[in-house]
Amino acid sequence: MYLSMISILAPTFLGVGLFRSLPRELRILAFFVFATCLLEGVVYVAWLYNVNNLGMFHLFTFVEFIFVSIIYYRLLKSIRVVRYAILALGLFFMTASAYILFKQEYFDQYNSTQRGIEQLIILVYVLLFLYLFSKRLPEERHLLKPYFYLSIGWLIYFSGTFVIFLDAYGYIDLSRFLNWSVHSVLNIFLNAIYFAVFWMAGRMMRSNR
Numbered sequence: 001m002y003l004s005m006i007s008i009l010a011p012t013f014l015g016v017g018l019f020r021s022l023p024r025e026l027r028i029l030a031f032f033v034f035a036t037c038l039l040e041g042v043v044y045v046a047w048l049y050n051v052n053n054l055g056m057f058h059l060f061t062f063v064e065f066i067f068v069s070i071i072y073y074r075l076l077k078s079i080r081v082v083r084y085a086i087l088a089l090g091l092f093f094m095t096a097s098a099y100i101l102f103k104q105e106y107f108d109q110y111n112s113t114q115r116g117i118e119q120l121i122i123l124v125y126v127l128l129f130l131y132l133f134s135k136r137l138p139e140e141r142h143l144l145k146p147y148f149y150l151s152i153g154w155l156i157y158f159s160g161t162f163v164i165f166l167d168a169y170g171y172i173d174l175s176r177f178l179n180w181s182v183h184s185v186l187n188i189f190l191n192a193i194y195f196a197v198f199w200m201a202g203r204m205m206r207s208n209r
Contacts (some may be wrong), residue, residue, distance in 0.1 A: 007035045008036055011191050011198060012033055015194075021202050022202065026146065028067060030198070031067070036064075043054060058097075062172065065090075069086060072128075076129060082128065088125055096118070130155070133148055157186050160186045167200050
């Protein structure tokens with residue numbers, strides 16, 4: 001658990017160091033990493049003092065969805081139908097989340113429905129980006145390489161966390177230990193992806209000067 005929590009520090013520090021040299025989409029990712037680091041700290045402090053921190057889980061889902069949506073909107077906005085689809089999916093997610101968490105009074109309780117909806121929508125973004133990436137010319141693919149690896153990271157992470165969502169609703173049966181282990185490994189993996197993406201993008205920007 002602790003290794004999973006502190007693993008966010010590596011991409012946070014690298015993101016701070018390389019921030020000025022990152023392209024705009026990865027600056028947005030860096031802001032998301034900074035926000036994640038802050039929320040992880042708040043969750044840990046709340047846990048130390050036995051304060052209910054489930055509201056932070058739902059808040060993080062909102063934050064994560066907004067940042068990921070902005071990144072893919074910027075990457076794919078040249079295609080009008082994709083731009084409108086991202087806006088429509090974003091509106092659907094925000095509306096569904098508001099109903100689930102506030103109308104049904106789940107904000108300070110564990111409810112993974114919001115998270116499941118988010119995972120499916122982001123997987124749509126990822127698959128769409130990877131499909132369009134495969135249609136690019138080789139030189140264009142080279143420039144988009146950090147986003148390719150980021151998308152592969154999100155594909156693995158959100159597919160894995162969707163398995164945890166299925167376990168929460170009884171569609172599959174994982175032990176509590178296995179559930180937390182899978183979550184921790186995926187979290188460490190994703191933070192390693194963020195670190196690698198920042199490092200790769202910073203190196204590419206320096207080589208292009």
